[in-house]
Amino acid sequence: MSAIQETTFESTMSLIKQLDAHDLTKLLKAVIAELGKKVTGSKTTKKTGSMPKGVVPPQLMKPRAWVDFTLKHAQENGWESFTVHQSKKDKETGETNEMEIEMPASIEVEGRHIFPDSVDEKNPQGKTLIHKDAMSLSKHYWAPKMNEGAREDLYEEFLAQYEASDSESEEPVKKNKESEKEEKKRVKEEEKAAKAAEKEAEKAAKLAEKEEKAAAKEAEKAAKAAEKAKKEKKPATTPVATPVKVTKAVPQAPLKAAKAATTWSCPADGQLHRWTFKGEAMLRNSDNEVWKAASDGLGEWMGIYDPKTGKFDDSAEEPQFDE
Numbered sequence: 001m002s003a004i005q006e007t008t009f010e011s012t013m014s015l016i017k018q019l020d021a022h023d024l025t026k027l028l029k030a031v032i033a034e035l036g037k038k039v040t041g042s043k044t045t046k047k048t049g050s051m052p053k054g055v056v057p058p059q060l061m062k063p064r065a066w067v068d069f070t071l072k073h074a075q076e077n078g079w080e081s082f083t084v085h086q087s088k089k090d091k092e093t094g095e096t097n098e099m100e101i102e103m104p105a106s107i108e109v110e111g112r113h114i115f116p117d118s119v120d121e122k123n124p125q126g127k128t129l130i131h132k133d134a135m136s137l138s139k140h141y142w143a144p145k146m147n148e149g150a151r152e153d154l155y156e157e158f159l160a161q162y163e164a165s166d167s168e169s170e171e172p173v174k175k176n177k178e179s180e181k182e183e184k185k186r187v188k189e190e191e192k193a194a195k196a197a198e199k200e201a202e203k204a205a206k207l208a209e210k211e212e213k214a215a216a217k218e219a220e221k222a223a224k225a226a227e228k229a230k231k232e233k234k235p236a237t238t239p240v241a242t243p244v245k246v247t248k249a250v251p252q253a254p255l256k257a258a259k260a261a262t263t264w265s266c267p268a269d270g271q272l273h274r275w276t277f278k279g280e281a282m283l284r285n286s287d288n289e290v291w292k293a294a295s296d297g298l299g300e301w302m303g304i305y306d307p308k309t310g311k312f313d314d315s316a317e318e319p320q321f322d323e
Contacts, residue, residue, distance in 0.1 A: 014135050015063040018145050027059040062162065063144070069158045070141060071134035071179070078106040078113040079129060080150070082140035103133065122189055130179040130186075263307070272298075277305075289319060 019027065084101040106113040106129070114126030129137065142149030149155065266273040268286040274293065275284040281293040284305065290312065292299030303314035 011064075011131075011135065012060065015060045015067070018063040018066075018139070018143060019059060020145050023059040027057055030057055030059070065162055066142075066144075066155070066158055067131070067134050067138045069162075070138040070154075071129060071131055073154065074106070074129045074134060074137060075113060078108060079137055080140075081105045082137050084133070084136040103136070123186075127186060128182075130183045132183055289316075 016024070016027070082103050084103055086099045086101060087096050088099055089096050104116050107116050108114075109119070109126060112125060112128065114128050118127035119125070140149065141151035142155035144155070264275060264284075266275075266284065266286050270285065272283040272285050272291070275282045275290070277290070282290050282302065283293050283298065284290045288305045288307070290302040290305045292302060301314075301318040303312035304316045305312055
């Protein structure tokens with residue numbers, strides 16, 4: 001079955017659901033009569049389907065006209081949000097699942113009513129309402145069979161301008177070719193975009209896997225290089241510290257010995273002994289009391305000498321000796 005035949009069947013079934021009991025009975029009789037003709041007709045008669053192409057049964061004329069009116073009104077004035085009911089067959093289980101898709105209200109861009117966020121490179125003017133969408137929108141606005149909807153006033157406006165003729169059953173109703181073409185184009189583009197996205201995802205996954213392997217290989221290579229460098233450094237750094245410590249410790253012993261050898265001392269006999277301080281002759285006893293040496297005996301009192309600081313405490317009182 002071609003795509004055009006599928007769309008026609010879907011449209012016909014949608015219109016049938018809008019019929020009341022009286023019109024549905026009339027349609028059923030017409031279908032049975034047409035079926036009888038096909039069964040009992042001549043074998044040489046060319047089969048053209050249940051109805052001639054482009055011809056709509058009388059009972060479906062008004063529902064179809066209501067859909068066309070809704071489509072035209074929406075494209076000219078915009079539309080409010082509505083729900084699309086779809087049936088999708090599960091390929092694995094064979095079960096048919098009912099789906100509800102919420103379609104957003106239109107926006108106006110440069111005088112044209114389109115779906116929000118539908119402007120892109122492939123659709124620079126955006127996507128507008130098509131015949132298939134108008135079928136669901138017409139049910140949302142007003143469903144004659146259920147006698148309910150959100151826009152009864154719009155349906156009354158349709159009825160006021162709708163004029164049925166006696167030859168309704170013979171009048172062909174052509175589809176909006178432009179809308180049908182746009183629908184096919186949109187479906188084709190969506191399928192193409194889905195395939196392209198799938199290919200890009202596979203490509204990105206392969207690239208990520210390749211980069212991950214390369215990174216792991218580089219990390220392993222760097223670890224081996226670090227381990228090799230660590231092994232090569234060990235023999236070069238081990239013998240350096242030992243000779244430095246030896247050379248610093250060696251000269252300390254003779255320096256201490258030299259200092260010990262130059263320390264001045266005298267017997268504790270209560271007598272003054274000659275002592276040279278900074279090239280000047282002095283007289284010093286065992287209590288470190290010091291006078292300058294003079295040609296006739298004691299010279300100037302210097303104070304008590306502190307061997308640790310190398311200074312004199314001249315605040316100390318000068319000792320007095322008996323003549």
